Amino acid sequence: MPELPEVETVRSGLVKLLPGKIIASVNFDWPKGFPNAQTDVDVFMIGASIKDVRRRAKVLLIDLSTSYTLVCHLKMTGQFVFRGGEEFGAGHPNDSLIGVLPDKSTRVIIEFSDGTHLYFNDQRKFGWMRLMPSVQVPELDFFKKVGPEPLSDDFTSKDFIQRLQRRKNTSIKAALLDQTVIAGVGNIYADESLWGAKIHPATKVTNVSDAKLKLLYSELRYVLGLAIEKGGSTNKNYVNAEGKRGSYMDFARVFRRENQPCPRCGTIIEKSRVAGRGTHTCPTCQSLRITK
DNA sequence: CACTTGACCTGTCCGC
DNA sequence: TGCGGACAGGTCAAGT
Numbered sequence: 001m002p003e004l005p006e007v008e009t010v011r012s013g014l015v016k017l018l019p020g021k022i023i024a025s026v027n028f029d030w031p032k033g034f035p036n037a038q039t040d041v042d043v044f045m046i047g048a049s050i051k052d053v054r055r056r057a058k059v060l061l062i063d064l065s066t067s068y069t070l071v072c073h074l075k076m077t078g079q080f081v082f083r084g085g086e087e088f089g090a091g092h093p094n095d096s097l098i099g100v101l102p103d104k105s106t107r108v109i110i111e112f113s114d115g116t117h118l119y120f121n122d123q124r125k126f127g128w129m130r131l132m133p134s135v136q137v138p139e140l141d142f143f144k145k146v147g148p149e150p151l152s153d154d155f156t157s158k159d160f161i162q163r164l165q166r167r168k169n170t171s172i173k174a175a176l177l178d179q180t181v182i183a184g185v186g187n188i189y190a191d192e193s194l195w196g197a198k199i200h201p202a203t204k205v206t207n208v209s210d211a212k213l214k215l216l217y218s219e220l221r222y223v224l225g226l227a228i229e230k231g232g233s234t235n236k237n238y239v240n241a242e243g244k245r246g247s248y249m250d251f252a253r254v255f256r257r258e259n260q261p262c263p264r265c266g267t268i269i270e271k272s273r274v275a276g277r278g279t280h281t282c283p284t285c286q287s288l289r290i291t292k
Numbered sequence: 293c294a295c296t297t298g299a300c301c302t303g304t305c306c307g308c
Numbered sequence: 309t310g311c312g313g314a315c316a317g318g319t320c321a322a323g324t
Contacts, residue, residue, distance in 0.1 A: 002317065032300095058318075075318050077302080105302090124301045126318065142319090170295060179319080186317055235317060236304095276297070278315075 002074045004058060004150070004184025005227035006238050006246065010080050011055040013241030014118075017082045018050040018062070021116065027109040033122065034108055036131045044068040044131060045110075057146045057183035061137065069134040072120070077105075077237045078127030084116040097234070098243035123237060147182045151224055157217040164205055164213060172208055173201035174275035176220075185220065188233050188248075188255045191280045193220040195254045200286040201274040226251065254280040 002010065023045050028034050048064040055061065060080070062070040072080070081098055101119045102109055108120035108129060120129060137143065147163060148155050163182060167175040175181055176190045185193075194201050196219030199212055208216075232238060232246030235256065239245060249256065253263050258271035262282035272279050 006317075073318080075300095076316070122301095123303070124316085126300065126302095167294080174295085177318085188317065233317075238317070277317095 002058065002078070002232065002238050003186035003189055003227075005189070005224055005230075005248065006232035007055050007058045007060060007074065007184075008228050009232045009240050009246060010074070011053050011060055014060075014062070014080060014082065015053040017084070017241060018053055018118070020049060022047065022049045022113040023064075023110060024113045025109075025111045027111070028107065030107045030125075033125060033127060034129045040131060045070075056143065056149075057179055058186070059142070063134060067134050068131055069137050070129055070131055071137060071140070072129045073127055074122070075124070075126035075128070077123040079105075079119075079121040079237065079239050079243075080241055081119045081121060081239065081243045082116065082241050083119065083243075096243040097237070097239050097245060142179075145180045147178075147180050150182050150184060150220060157214045160217040160220075161210055161213045168206040169204060171202045171275055172199055172205050172216075173277070173279065175205050177275060177277070182220075184224070187277050187279075188235070188252070189220065189223050189227065191255045192223045192252060195280075195282060195286060196220075196223065198285045200281060200288045201279050203288055254282060256280065 026041050026045050044066045045064065045068070048066045048068070051063040051065055053060065053062050058073065060072040062072065064070070079098070081101060083101055101117070103121070105121040105123045106119050107122050107125070110118040148159060160182065164175050167178060167181060173190050173194065176185045177187070191201065193216060197212060197216040199208055199216060227233060227248040230246055230248040230251060231240055233248040233252070234245035235249060254269050257269050258280055260269055261267065262269055262285060265282065265284050267282050267284040270281055270283055272281065
């Protein structure tokens with residue numbers, strides 16, 4: 001799915017487009033992904049205005065004037081695409097992955113009083129959306145358990161090391177992907193940051209030195225920050241709020257670069273499976289034994 | 293409790 | 309061209 005940088009890119013796009021808009025209609029027929037009753041949607045969404053669009057971990061939060069919030073997860077293939085008037089008409093850059101909407105992946109359509117639309121598309125239907133009172137959002141199990149935001153100012157390397165070491169007997173990659181350890185890291189940025197710190201993803205946490213973990217902290221913050229700057233990674237489906245691709249994949253060092261040379265040493269990058277996920281490594285830079 | 297694996301879906305790609 | 313299987317950015321529940 002979209003990981004932290006992709007969700008943040010969607011958020012920053014939506015927060016420029018949505019606040020102040022008034023919801024005129026909500027079209028949905030997806031009990032599994034959007035299980036709220038039509039009556040609740042009618043009462044707490046129709047006529048409400050959008051107050052804010054926030055992000056926590058990989059979750060998007062769309063706050064409404066009714067003190068209700070739409071809590072949304074894009075999972076692997078979810079997309080939020082806004083379609084307005086002339087600003088998306090003829091002449092805009094042809095880097096959109098999305099054609100005419102709605103299409104066969106459209107699960108929810110929100111129409112605003114000015115005639116613009118917000119589409120929730122999700123090919124694989126793993127994503128979801130829930131309408132609930134804003135005050136109840138922090139009480140969700142996920143939010144009670146989720147770890148700190150890795151890019152927040154008060155998140156230190158000491159916090160990072162302590163939290164990772166709670167999972168000492170698992171692989172460093174599985175620990176990075178564990179949302180209760182740190183929020184927002186997924187498969188792309190786990191591989192990218194581990195390459196940056198020269199740590200093999202299968203190394204047990206307990207076998208990675210504090211110095212290496214400190215380096216990993218820096219590399220992780222670096223790749224997440226760079227990815228936000230580049231508008232995220234479009235591997236296949238991901239698009240921002242305007243339906244456009246992100247460009248981080250042009251800057252990726254190992255992710256989806258198997259059989260290409262490592263940009264640091266020239267060794268051919270390998271693909272394997274770690275923590276149940278496709279994993280990209282440089283066999284020279286990232287030794288299972290060297291952790292110092 | 294800690295950790296790993298399979299399931300959830302649809303679509304695409306690759307080998308036969 | 310068709311078919312089966314593996315795989316895809318995430319997270320849970322169920323298993324060991």
